[in-house]
Amino acid sequence: MGADGTAISVGIEKNINVAALAVRKYTQLEKQPENMLYIQGDAEVIDTWFAQGEVDVIHLNFSDPWPKKRAHKKRLSNHAFIARYAHILKPDGEIQMKTDNSALFEYSLMEFQEEGWRLKEVSVDYRREEHAEDVITEYERRFLEKGQPIYRAVFVKGGQEKDAPFPEK
Ligand SMILES: C[S@@+](CC[C@H](N)C(=O)[O-])C[C@H]1O[C@@H](n2cnc3c(N)ncnc32)[C@H](O)[C@@H]1O
Numbered sequence: 001m002g003a004d005g006t007a008i009s010v011g012i013e014k015n016i017n018v019a020a021l022a023v024r025k026y027t028q029l030e031k032q033p034e035n036m037l038y039i040q041g042d043a044e045v046i047d048t049w050f051a052q053g054e055v056d057v058i059h060l061n062f063s064d065p066w067p068k069k070r071a072h073k074k075r076l077s078n079h080a081f082i083a084r085y086a087h088i089l090k091p092d093g094e095i096q097m098k099t100d101n102s103a104l105f106e107y108s109l110m111e112f113q114e115e116g117w118r119l120k121e122v123s124v125d126y127r128r129e130e131h132a133e134d135v136i137t138e139y140e141r142r143f144l145e146k147g148q149p150i151y152r153a154v155f156v157k158g159g160q161e162k163d164a165p166f167p168e169k
Helices: 016-028 044-049 068-073 079-088 102-114 138-143
Strands: 011-012 036-040 057-060 089-099 117-123 153-155
Touching: 011 138, 036 117, 044 079, 068 102, 079 089, 079 102, 102 117, 102 153
Parallel strands: 011 036, 057 089
Antiparallel strands: 089 153, 117 153
């Protein structure tokens, strides 16, 4: 939200060339969406760009899968990133994640679960049904054209306390 209460969308990209391309595409749109900002930087420090509890929703769209185990810490659904998201999201804020990569999807389900988040929605073939309300991203279109399924999950923070004891009977 901006200071006047209007919703703001913020695109984040660490690669300077990709970020520049995104901004150029935006400026070339016939009808530019309002209240759109871009940050060129590493989401590793996302919690320094937003105030605590400021963000309604974070979209992780087709994040890099980083298949090698030693690179898993770079995954945007690694527990260290999840902790930063938890800090900037509103209490009822959510993460909406889409990917073509089954290994990244499975990893993400486990990471969010281990951090105590609740799985609000899940699909292993999201576009089997129409979702006109949800934008098809550039990568998503490529995978759909190849006939690949889109995996999607929505995670809500604080669904359960991490390390909470079993409830007494
Ligand atoms: C596969 S592309 C996704 C493209 C787009 N989201 C889509 O769905 O069409 C992944 C992008 O995430 C960016 N990225 C990866 N790690 C990042 C990080 N830690 N911070 C910011 N951007 C990152 C990469 O530079 C790359 O351009």
